[in-house]
Amino acid sequence: MGFDMMTVFDILLIIFGGYMIFAAVRMKKTGKISTLIVPASEIERIHDKESFIEEVYGKMALFASVIACYGVFGTLTDVIPGIPGVAIGNIIGILIFFVVMFWFFKSLSKAKGKYMI
Numbered sequence: 001m002g003f004d005m006m007t008v009f010d011i012l013l014i015i016f017g018g019y020m021i022f023a024a025v026r027m028k029k030t031g032k033i034s035t036l037i038v039p040a041s042e043i044e045r046i047h048d049k050e051s052f053i054e055e056v057y058g059k060m061a062l063f064a065s066v067i068a069c070y071g072v073f074g075t076l077t078d079v080i081p082g083i084p085g086v087a088i089g090n091i092i093g094i095l096i097f098f099v100v101m102f103w104f105f106k107s108l109s110k111a112k113g114k115y116m117i
Contacts, residue, residue, distance in 0.1 A: 010074030017068025024060040027053055034060075037108055045116045052115040056108060063104040070097050 023034040031050060033043050037060060046052050070093050077086045 004078070007075060007078040010071045010078060013071030014068050014075065015071075017064045017066075017071060020064030020067065021061055024057055024064060027060075028057045038112070042112075042116065046112075047117050048115050052111055055111045055114075059104055059107045063100055066097060066100045 020036060023036045026032075027034045031053065033046060033049055033053060035043070037056065038046070043049075073089065073093055077083055077089070
């Protein structure tokens with residue numbers, strides 16, 4: 001059983017992913033855009049906050065879920081020795097993480113362009 005800096009990083013991914021899911025749900029419920037995805041100084045420039053939230057909410061929740069799942073996978077492979085397929089799982093996990101990350105940031109940028117004055 002190994003508990004090193006990568007395990008700490010994986011646990012931080014779980015926490016951040018969970019917080020991002022919480023922020024997405026809170027954003028949807030309250031109608032207030034999260035400063036996690038738009039700086040406070042830019043929020044007032046968004047002219048249709050409801051539509052912006054509607055467009056970004058699901059994508060944010062998906063991205064956050066991928067972050068948390070990758071953290072769970074990393075934590076499990078760090079603390080449980082002998083799990084088969086860890087090397088290929090890490091490669092696939094990293095690829096999924098980066099694809100979803102680039103997709104989310106591209107979608108967020110597009111939504112900002114569409115709704116920001």
